[in-house]
Amino acid sequence: MSEDDAAPTGVPCAPGRLPLLGHLVPLLTRPLPFLQSLADHGPVVRIHLWRKPVHVLTDPELVHRLLVKDAAKTEKGFVFDKARGLLGNGLFTSEGAFHLRQRRLVQPAFHRDSIRRYATLAARVAAAAVSRWEPGRAAPIEPRMHDLARDIVVEALFATHLSRDQKNGIDRAVPVVLTGFVQRALYPSPLLEKLPVPANRRFDAAVRGLRTVVDEIVAQAAGLHQGPDDSLLSLLLATRDEETGLPMAPAQVRDEAVSLLLAGTETTATTLAWLFHELAQHQDLQDELSEEVRAIAADGAVSMGDLPRLERTGHAISETLRLHTPNWILMRRAVAPLHYGGVLLPPGAEVLFSPTALHRSPQLHADPLRFDPDRWRRPADRAPARLFIPFGAGHHKCVGESFAWTEMLVIAAAVLARLRLRPATATPVRENATAATVRPRGPLLIAEPR
Template sequence: MRSDTPPAAVPIAAPTVPGRIPLLGHLPQLALKRVAFLQSVRSHGAVVRIFLGNRPVFVLNSPEAVHDVLLKQSRKFGKGHLFDVARPFIGNGIITSEGDFHLRQRRALQPAFHRDSIAACVATMSGIAEEQVAAWQPGEVIAMDVVMRRMMTVMLVATLFGTERPDGAAAVAELGEHVAAHLTTVMRGVFVGTVLPAPVATSPVLGHRRYLAAAAALRDLADTAVREARRHPEDGGGLLSVMFAGTPGNPHGMTDTEARDELLSLLMAGAETTSASLSWALHELGRRPDIAGRIRAECVALPAGALPGAATLPFTERFLREVLRLHQPSWLLMRRALEPVRVCGVALPRGAELIYSALTMHRDPAWYPDPLRFDPDRWLGRTEKDLPPGAYVPFALGNRRCIGDHFAMTEMLVVVRAVVSRWRLRPAAGHRVRPVVQALIRPNALPMRVSPWPAG
């Protein structure tokens, strides 16, 4: 009897990228070339296999593969090795947690990231940005990468801990400064532990002790902040009060340990990633006075009380979208197959480790003509909806999409407006800005000279 059901497609094996070295695999290429290596493997297929030592890792190279893993079949995948490395040091917060616990925590945090809640934070964000930017002096050279990291940390901490007590506000500012001092060390340690074998990654030569000390200091700071918030519930407001509130899935609210872990996750994702993006944004403004002038005109014309967003600052929003395309800071993320699965016809076994790179996807000429050209107006002719799903993923997709995506965009719009409305930026003479690729991609340093805009 003839069946009308077509035969199932035969699964295929992922091709192995050339250049594998005995015992080391592709580890030297990834460790040394990093983004360039991941960019180079895109030509070998939608899903390819590399080896980190003897450990096979699959790299997702097509929008279809990324969309399949992050959205269509997301329940078949866990977080992966990178997050296993991070979990002992930043806890089991929304970045690292899995399954039902992750869903429960995400639902508990979600009210704090509704648009109305974020709108209520704009005055706090603007106040911090304006205060810091107003302190600069004409002709001064500002280390923008350092300033952005501190500003984003203080801004995030201030919105996490709503406080009306003077001593509480001072404690928030101090916490922000301490956190900023430790975050970069911890992020660097997570990257080293991800790409290198454990015996090498834990070597004192690679700064493992500094990593452990910074991670311990961050946990202590977060523990202290949570205890203080418990002791002063009269302050109200702030994200910690949301964490403590009961929900249908968790009527007693989060425990102190759970709140600490969520706090660390939000600091990692919010302060470090957003400050890196802002540093690249200011770098582009310094190189492109024509774009800076257009943004300034748009920001100065924003009516008092209007909230920053795509509707009110359309060119500035396109500018930031292009920053997140060309300078996506999260260049390497991972997933793990929880069961046997096929992705783009490639059979992956249970436990398979996967890598995807939003940065290399965002630089694919198939989707972005002349991809290394910085052009905010490319988004006028082709919006995100015109791209294949998975081709533009600055905040990931699906149930792992960054919970703070709108929060981060609002922060960046506020800061760019505060800077450009007051100051014209110029690169410092004699300094060449280079990307440093670790857990995130940051400028090696970003000294910029500030001067007032000419009158008229």
């Protein structure tokens, strides 16, 4: 039976399918408008990646059901099958009973006391980075946010265990791995992965490099007998399984560390880059947020206790997560029949949805393409909380959500208290959704001291 024959009947197929490529052209060339357009064809719409049928949910209530109520009837899906082989079986890629057990072990590393320490760390790293920005020089904000987010996650994960070479190894590998694993899942045949073309060689080397560096660091940390430090890695090494009392195996600690590194850098970095692009376009709002921060800490060095008072800054971040949701596409695979929108998706059906498309739906949010942090003061202008899913929902919901919120507020405060950002040109910023997240492409921003 061909993959085509395996597609459930009764699900409308999106227009524009090409004989061999399926819907790859619109998905790769204009992914966000394409995914958004699917809502016009029904709550469940079929697209084809090559010949593989994939079912797109366009109704937010169905997405909520998939992630929460029907979580036990799903696994993570074809991109993660691929990612598991390449990146290991950490939280980001694992599923089922193993995932639940690991999640219980990892979660304490994200409890309040730990987050408080990460807030102090983030404030220190952000202050040092901001003081190095050259005033008046036009520069892209995205790489700056990447460096910052990576430095904070790396330091929170590994504390002082990192040599300059190890840090460089991580820097080189992470961006290549993050773009490459999604691309590989779209290859029509696994044989293509074996071709000795530069993209494959670069990707394989990056995966090997990342695993080697993280292995080294885990072995180093496990061998230290100077007492535990406050790093996430120490917490992972110190955890004991409630039932067996055994520590986590070193290879598993490595997989968890890789998972946290990959899931925790690009997402936060792109959100902050979009936030600063938006604030550069909205100078009055930027001034308002700057005043909010400086009323709490003149130099922008806020602590965990200050964060609830950064209410307007929080609204701006929520609005950024809505309009520029980092994870523009998420997926699951049915392991039991799912009855959605009048059709039956049988076990094995691949199911996909776009949080970005849902967050931009006019049915859920008034004037959805407008950047309007004030809507977070007007519940009528936005979707109910359970349909706002930048961090996902259900038992795969982002384990780093509080970490991310803390980090983003601390970095925003460090920048806004000291600098005014403005666009270097009038060219509008464009969306680049080729990797795991939607990145802003150009224009440059100029930072000036306040």
